Each structure stands twice: as structure tokens, then as C-alpha cells.
Amino acid sequence: MKRRDFFINAALGSAAISSQLLTSCATGPILYGDKNYNINRGYQFIPKLKLSKDRIIKETVGLRPFRASGPRIEKQILGNKTIVHNYGHGGSGWSLSWGTGHLARKLVMEQPDKKIALLGAGTVGIATATLLQESGYEVTIYTKDVPPNITSNLATGTWSPASRVCDKSKSTPEFEKKWEEATRFSFRRLQMLLGMEDIVSWCDDYVVHKSIPNTTDGNGGGEIFHLEGLAPEWVLMDKKNHPFKADYVRKRSNMIFNIPSYLNFHLNNFLLRGGKLKIHDIKTLEDIDALPEKVVVNCMGLGAKSVFNDEELMPISGQLACLIPQNEVNYKLATKGAYFITRKDGIYLGGNGIDGSWDTNPKRELTEKWIDVLMDLMKEMKG
Incomplete structure (x- = not known):
């Protein structure tokens, strides 16, 4: 065969093969680079949540420490003691723990002593103790209990730095400046934890309403302040791009804190670096x-x-119900009357907050109401 004929035949053969491949592909399923997006479906595929009362494995009620003026971050002199306060974060403690810990550390650094007593072993206490330790201080944590028997274990664990952080009508420019500094510091610090045993991870976050709500805040719900340029912004989704039977769907990416592993990781690191912890219930100034x-x-x-x-x-009390984990479900969703958050230790359902309530007894009827609301939403989903 002549060299010229060889190339002509080879080109024709390649064209025939390409034609067959195109025909074959046109009749089979076509997948985007994102395995969760199927062009034949025409919308982003989202796995449904398995919802039934027999999947409930625990119910808890946590108490958020709220101050109308915002978290107390200040120095106080009592006798021969210098007290640096860092408490009262409302629903933003997990998100602001590193940032307010940094503000508290700056107040500690104004005096010469290097031995520090720290009261409390929740997420705020552990973060603050770690930051002080990193700055060369000898820290002893005094606490009446340790994880998992603390209030921080009863939180949802999502990035929400302005959730019930204060009463906005009582906010001052000075407080908002401190809040912004704390929020930016915390966000940077939390990014350093990505990839470390999944103690911090990112997931899709949806707000779903069957009809367009009368009013919506600019942040998607629950956040009284907002900083642009940190977490991705909320995006209003077109109906053809989501599987929900709803007129109003918003989406963003958000951080999730896997609480049990997060607390154990940081507390163990604090102890390995020479920190001390003593079980000691502080009840009085004495x-x-x-x-x-x-x-x-x-x-x-x-x-x-x-x-x-x-x-x-x-x-501010808040009830949570935990369902058996679903490995394929990795998103957060809020709708009218209920929300759920996926973590490694389970699917957490919630939807209430009661100001001034000290009651820590969960109510089964509340859990069942959330399940019913979310079941209706899941039943109407495509796919």
C-alpha cells in the first residue's frame, strides 16, 4: 500500500470510529465532570434523607449563653486577680471561638504573668487555652466536666459567626468592630484545620421554601451581621437546577464542625503540649x-x-434530634419549621430556640414534627 493511501484509509477509519462513539454516547447516560450532576436529569442530583422515627438515636437540649450586648471580652481586676472574660456567645460560640480567644489573649498579654488559669473546657475555652499555649503561656484548665459531657457537645456545629451573637438593636460600632476582627481571625484559623481527620469540612447548604417568603434577610437566615469575601455567598437557584418542589431555593457552601472529633483533637493536643486540666467546679468568687x-x-x-x-x-435552649448517619448525604438544609445538618456522628434535626429557658428535657413531639416536615419535603423531591 502506498504511503498516501495508508493515511487516507487511516483518516476514514478514525472518522468511522468517532461516528460510532458519538452515536453510542448519544443513547447512553452522559455525565458531567461532577458525578452528582446528570445531564439527562437536567438538575443537580441530591440524595434523599432517610426519615423515620425508628432512626432516632438520641435527643438533647443545649443552652446557648446569650447576652443582648454581645459576648463579654474584657479585663476585670478582683482583689489580687486579673480576670479576662470571654463568654456569652449565644449561637456563635463554635464559629467565634478562635477569634474571641485571640481577643482575650491580647488582654492577657498586657500583664507579665505567664501562668494562666482558664475556666471551662468548651469550644471557647479549649481554643483560648490553645492560643495562649502557642504564645508561651503555662495554662491550666479548671472545669467541672470534659467532652462529651459539656454544653459545646450539644451544638449543631456550623459556621454561623453572627447567630444570636447579640441583640442588634443594642449593638455598638465598637462591638461590631470586635466581632469583625474575631470573625476574620476564626475563619482563617478554621481553614488550617481542613483535611485533618475531617474535624472541619465544607458542604452544600440549602434554604428551601415551597412558596416565595414575604421577607428574606440578605444572609439566608439567622445571621444578624454579614462579612463579604469570606464564605461563598447565597445564590438563588433556578427551578430547573434543583430537585425540590419549591418556588424558592437558595444555595451556598458552608463549614461543618464534626464536634466529637474536633473537641477531642484540640483537647488532646493541648495536653500533649504540656497543658494541664483539673476537674474543679468553680461556684463562687472565693x-x-x-x-x-x-x-x-x-x-x-x-x-x-x-x-x-x-x-x-x-x-436560649435549643433541642436537637440525632438520626443514624448516612454516608451518602453531605449537605445541610433548612425549610420552614425544621432543618437538618449532616455530621460524621449522625444527621441532626432542629428548629427551635426558647429565650430564657433552662429546661434541658427534650420533647419527642417536637422531634416528630421536624421529621414530618422534612419527610414531606423529601417525598416531593425528584430522583
Whole structure:
């Protein structure tokens, strides 16, 4: 065969093969690079949540420590003790823990002592203790209990730095400046934890309403302040791009904190680096005065109310129901009357907040209401 004929035949053969491949592909399923997007479906495929009452494995009620003026981050002199307060974060404690810990650390650094007593082993206390330790301080944590028997274990664990952080009508420019500094610091610090045993991860976050709501805040719900340029912004989705039977769907990416592994990871690291922890219930100012350290960092949350006579501090109770985990479900969703959040230890359902309530007894009828609301939404989903 002549060389010229060889190339002509080869070109024709390639064209025939390409034609066959195109025909074959046209009749079979076509997948985008994103395995969750199927062009034949025409919308983003989202796995449905398995919802039934027999999948409930626990129900809890957590108490958020709320102050109308916002978290208390300030220095106080009591006798021969310097007290640095860092408490009262409302629903933003997990998100702001590193940032307010940084603000508290700056107040500690204004005095010469290097031995620090820190009160409380929740997420705010552990983050603050870690930051002080990184700055060369000898820190001893005094706490009446440790994870998982603490209030921080009863949170949802999502990035929400302005959730019930204060009463907006009582906010001041000074507070908002501190909040912004804390939020930016926390966000940067949390990015350093990505990829480490999945203690922090990103997931899709949806707000779904069957009809267009009368009013919507600019942040998607629950956040009284907002900073652009950190987490991705909310995007209104077209009906053809989502599987929900709903007129109003918003989506963004958001961070999830896998609470049990997160707390254990940081507390263990604190101890491995030479930090100390003592089980010691602080009930009065006399208990604080008896501590050997001259500088005390107060991260007690609601425990600070009686010890420091903080009349502004009050609880906001929030019930959660935990369902058996679903590995294929990795998104967060809120709708009218209920929400759910996926974590490694389970699917968490919630939807309430009661100001001034100290009641920590869960109500099964509330859990069943959330299940019914979410079941209706899942039944109407495409796919």
C-alpha cells in the first residue's frame, strides 16, 4: 500500500470510529465532570434523607449563653486577680471561638504573668487555652466536666459567626468592630484545620421554601451581621437546577464542625503540649481567689452568670434530634419549621430556640414534627 493511501484509509477509519462513539454516547447516560450532576436529569442530583422515627438515636437540649450586648471580652481586676472574660456567645460560640480567644489573649498579654488559669473546657475555652499555649503561656484548665459531657457537645456545629451573637438593636460600632476582627481571625484559623481527620469540612447548604417568603434577610437566615469575601455567598437557584418542589431555593457552601472529633483533637493536643486540666467546679468568687494563678481567663459560658452576677446573661435552649448517619448525604438544609445538618456522628434535626429557658428535657413531639416536615419535603423531591 502506498504511503498516501495508508493515511487516507487511516483518516476514514478514525472518522468511522468517532461516528460510532458519538452515536453510542448519544443513547447512553452522559455525565458531567461532577458525578452528582446528570445531564439527562437536567438538575443537580441530591440524595434523599432517610426519615423515620425508628432512626432516632438520641435527643438533647443545649443552652446557648446569650447576652443582648454581645459576648463579654474584657479585663476585670478582683482583689489580687486579673480576670479576662470571654463568654456569652449565644449561637456563635463554635464559629467565634478562635477569634474571641485571640481577643482575650491580647488582654492577657498586657500583664507579665505567664501562668494562666482558664475556666471551662468548651469550644471557647479549649481554643483560648490553645492560643495562649502557642504564645508561651503555662495554662491550666479548671472545669467541672470534659467532652462529651459539656454544653459545646450539644451544638449543631456550623459556621454561623453572627447567630444570636447579640441583640442588634443594642449593638455598638465598637462591638461590631470586635466581632469583625474575631470573625476574620476564626475563619482563617478554621481553614488550617481542613483535611485533618475531617474535624472541619465544607458542604452544600440549602434554604428551601415551597412558596416565595414575604421577607428574606440578605444572609439566608439567622445571621444578624454579614462579612463579604469570606464564605461563598447565597445564590438563588433556578427551578430547573434543583430537585425540590419549591418556588424558592437558595444555595451556598458552608463549614461543618464534626464536634466529637474536633473537641477531642484540640483537647488532646493541648495536653500533649504540656497543658494541664483539673476537674474543679468553680461556684463562687472565693473558689477563683483560691486558685494559685494570678491571671484567670473566664470561658465558663452560662456558668459565669451566678459566679460573676451577670444579670444580662441568659440561656436560649435549643433541642436537637440525632438520626443514624448516612454516608451518602453531605449537605445541610433548612425549610420552614425544621432543618437538618449532616455530621460524621449522625444527621441532626432542629428548629427551635426558647429565650430564657433552662429546661434541658427534650420533647419527642417536637422531634416528630421536624421529621414530618422534612419527610414531606423529601417525598416531593425528584430522583
